[in-house]
Amino acid sequence: MSTAAPTIWDRGRLGITIGTVVLIFLAALESLAVTTVMPVVAADLHGEALFAVAFSATLATGVIGMVGVGAWSDLSGPRAPLYTAVVLFAVGLLVSGFALDMHTFILGRLIQGLGAGGQTVALYVVVARIYPPQLHGPVFAAYAAAWVVPSMVGPFLAGAVAELLHWRWAFLGVAVLTAAAFALVATRLRGVSLTADAGDDAPAAAAAVQPGHRGGVAVRMLLAVIVAVCAVVVGFAADAPAGLGGPVALGAVAVIAIALLPLLPRGTLRAARGLPSVVLMRGVAAGAFFAAEAYVPKLLIDRFGFSPTVAGLALTLAAIGWSSASAVQGRFGDRLGSTRIAWIAVLLILIGVVGVLVVSFIAADPWVVVVAWGLAGAGMGLLYPRLTVLTLAYSTTANEGFNSSALSIADSTGSAVTIAVAGLGFAFLPIAGSGYITVYTMSAVLLTLSLLPGLRMGNAGR
Template sequence: MSGPAAATIWDRTRIGITIGTVVLIFLAAIEALAVTTVMPVVADDLHGQALFAVAFSATLATGVIGMVAVGAWSDRSGPRAPLYAAVALFAAGLLVSGFALDMHTFIVGRLIQGLGAGGQTVALYVVVARIYPPHLHGRIFAAYAAAWVVPSMIGPFLAGAVTEFLHWRWTFLGVAVLTAAAFALVAARLRGVSLAADATEGDEPEPPASGSPRGRVALRMLLAAVVAVCAVTVGFAADAPAALGVPLALGAVALIAAALLPLLPAGTLRAAPALPSVVLMRGIAAGAFFAAEAYVPKLLIDRFEFSPTFAGLALTLAALGWSGASAVQGRYGDALGSIRITVLAVALMLAGVGGVLIVSIAESSPWIVVVAWGLAGAGMGLLYPRLTVLTLAYSTTANEGFNSSALSISDSTGSAVLIAVAGLGFTLLPVGGSGYVTVYLLAAALVLLSLLPGLRMGDGPGGRR
């Protein structure tokens, strides 16, 4: 390469890593879209309707433990071994869920899968930080978002068709087989590539932290376990009487807030400017979007008698909107800046959630849901890559693992808790007799709340990047 201007994510020194990591993102996309599409059928088949939300929140909750472990592991010895361990756990969880004979075993598989999925996300972020220069971060994360394009076109439809004409189990077992193949591919691509942290000019040395490194990691793992257990507890509260379930959920949420403080940058929960607001924005936006999305196929199947195959169309359009908007952000994000991206993203998400809310109240045309959810996906596509780019911009080689872990912890904890809270509201606190109205009113309120940190994120240490 002749210099930074000649560098791309596809040049011969990086193309293998780009391809291998994009394959992992591709498989994660297939799995995520498949689960959302088939969960109404799984819950019916395994007699676990009351635990519908837990099947989503369980994976996200244990993902927090995986994120903390892999973040510390990556900072200590690089992301290679943590990435391999995370992929192995992800595949093992898919196998347990695919072979489950009851809802509780299915959830155990989702818990194992979460450990791997959470760790894989953090490890990939650190791989990007170690291999790609900062000016390519927007492009590689846009490529990861583009890896959702094919799954978004075929994933929900394929998952629905497999469920209708074969069995829902194959939506898990099939991804497990593909993950094993991808594991071999990524291992080959990373062999011989240095993932060591190189100090760069201008990095500020991190101040020494109190306590031994092992003690700090042990404390973070303990706190992550508390977050995971409490998040799952919120989900299981939906299976209890309201007089017990609501106080139990409120207590669990309070414990989560306390346990999260050492796992996130100082000032995150009060939306302090710069990195803390980036991390908080991720949690609120993810929670609002995924809590609402979990009930989109269920709404179409329960209220409008869609088949699983056609219920996935809303997810297809949302994923396409996400990928397209991510590509726009990758090309124009630096020029737009964080404030404009935040306003555009929130407007699109509000339009999407509002459209589904109208349908859930008036029971009007179900195709409004499909179109509206495409708009919500586009809003997330604008926002998500920007948050990741900003996180790395505010990081040094000494804290890339911690900051990447914090971003993912916020993402997964926000999603896990708010999906569980939505499930609790759906079951125990319906508005006007409809749990769907409760879910989408909650999502709309959260999207509006996300403006608080969204307008305080900044554009990185050097202004607009």
């Protein structure tokens, strides 16, 4: 007598699936809201020069949260790290929401980043501990699908809030919802075991609590702090004199590259086959996409006179494309294979970026930006879940935390540094008199380069 195949909606997993999807929902809502209202925030707080660092600051401190939570989860399970991360996320939202100047606003974004980064890693470990490998694809597809509702209402709602009420409520409102979600998730996880299974990996897991490992964790935390500080320095370089900002940023990027080495799988920066290329692909693709996206609403608002509400439609279409493509990946990813997914995803994102580049260069119909960015979002939706699934497939219970944090570190560091460098290019190196052309040209080049690791990822035996 055959039994039904397990799903993420089985009675024993239903509560966990719902609870963690709620957290993804709120992260999506906040991300889309911030990108939509940041042009208004920067103008209101007189912080145009720090526009880019308002994004990169959160991503930079996210690296600290990722490393800390990854190590903490390997040592004692992901429950306490997850709860701590959620609290930090909410506190950061409150600080930014009540900020009276740009520097205080950025302080809130720094705190928020600690929580957001840690939450991502903790959720990856929760998935690895609770769901069998064959359900990893579907659960990450469900997480991506949690972007659907925020993508439909988030940018529009954030723009409407900024226009009709005040941009502050785009942060304070999410903080209130996060508090409610925290209570829900804590209830859903109560009594559920999140410890690693014993078995072949038990000796390695036991070794993880030895003093030497803890010393290694301290070193990794120090390196994460160095990476975060340098990434923030790159962002603030845009507010420095032109002759000083460039050299300072270049030096900070060099330090970041050195400090990252112990935080990533060996061979990552040279695109070694397998997991190293998966992690590198994530960093380069994320940097190219998010640096470009940060300037999409700004382009539509400043250059073409769109309202924040209407400018948010580009993010709405991108997020819907992301979620839809992620669902396709969850169903057909193994059949397509990593190489084919890499080609298709990069092509879609590149079409989107080039479309926005053309509009910014010849001042074509701005609605082309909205459609083009929908295609870029679809490319990311196809690529992101596949990279996460591959990371877990290359991992054991002894290194799930390290590998998950490495993936997220590459994501956040690549995004933070690229956004910050894009801010420098926007301010100091305009092409044909336009900083937007500089940003989107840089993004297109990075996407093309991302194919190098993208074609070396393998399938991890899937």
